[in-house]
Amino acid sequence: MKTVSIRLLSSLLLMAASFPASAAPTVVAALEVKGVFNEKIGPAPQCASTLGGKLAGHGETAEGTPVAFVGGDCFAQSGTTFTFSNGKFILLYPNGDQIFANYGGQFIPTGVGTAYIMNGGTFTITGGSGTYSGARGGGYLSGTEDLSNGAGTIVLSGRVQYKPKNR
Numbered sequence: 001m002k003t004v005s006i007r008l009l010s011s012l013l014l015m016a017a018s019f020p021a022s023a024a025p026t027v028v029a030a031l032e033v034k035g036v037f038n039e040k041i042g043p044a045p046q047c048a049s050t051l052g053g054k055l056a057g058h059g060e061t062a063e064g065t066p067v068a069f070v071g072g073d074c075f076a077q078s079g080t081t082f083t084f085s086n087g088k089f090i091l092l093y094p095n096g097d098q099i100f101a102n103y104g105g106q107f108i109p110t111g112v113g114t115a116y117i118m119n120g121g122t123f124t125i126t127g128g129s130g131t132y133s134g135a136r137g138g139g140y141l142s143g144t145e146d147l148s149n150g151a152g153t154i155v156l157s158g159r160v161q162y163k164p165k166n167r
Contacts, residue, residue, distance in 0.1 A: 035059020036153055044072075
C-alpha cells in the first residue's frame with residue numbers, strides 16, 4: 001500500500017511540474033510591419049482570372065526587427081481597379097520564426113501614371129512556426145504599387161495571438 005501511494009504521489013508531482021510549461025499564458029501583441037516589395041504578375045491557372053501575382057519583400061517591425069516576406073495571390077481587373085484575392089504570405093523573422101497569413105484587397109488608381117494605392121486590404125493569420133506556432137490574428141494592409149514595374153510599399157497593422165514556446 002505504501003509503495004502504491006509513493007508511486008501515485010511521484011506521478012502527481014511530475015504531472016504538476018510539467019503543467020505550467022504546457023499552460024503558458026496566451027500572448028496578444030501588436031503586429032506592425034513596414035516594408036517594400038516587388039511583385040511579378042503572370043499566368044496563374046489556379047485563379048479564376050488565370051492571372052496572379054508573386055511578391056517578395058523586406059521591412060521591419062515597429063520594434064526594429066528586420067523581416068522578409070514572400071507571397072502570392074490571384075489578380076483580376078475591373079475597369080481601373082485591380083482586386084487581389086486568395087493571397088497567402090509568410091512573414092520571416094531572422095531567428096527562423098514565421099507567421100502564415102491569408103490576404104486580399106484592391107488597388108485603385110491614384111491618378112498619377114501607373115501608381116496605385118491599396119484599398120480595403122486585410123490579412124488573417126492562420127498559423128506559424130517557432131514562437132508563432134498555432135498563431136491566430138489579423139489586421140489591415142495598406143500601401144502602394146507602381147503597376148508598370150511591380151515596385152511597392154506595404155504596411156501591416158494588426159494583432160497576433162500565440163502561446164510562447166519554451167526553447
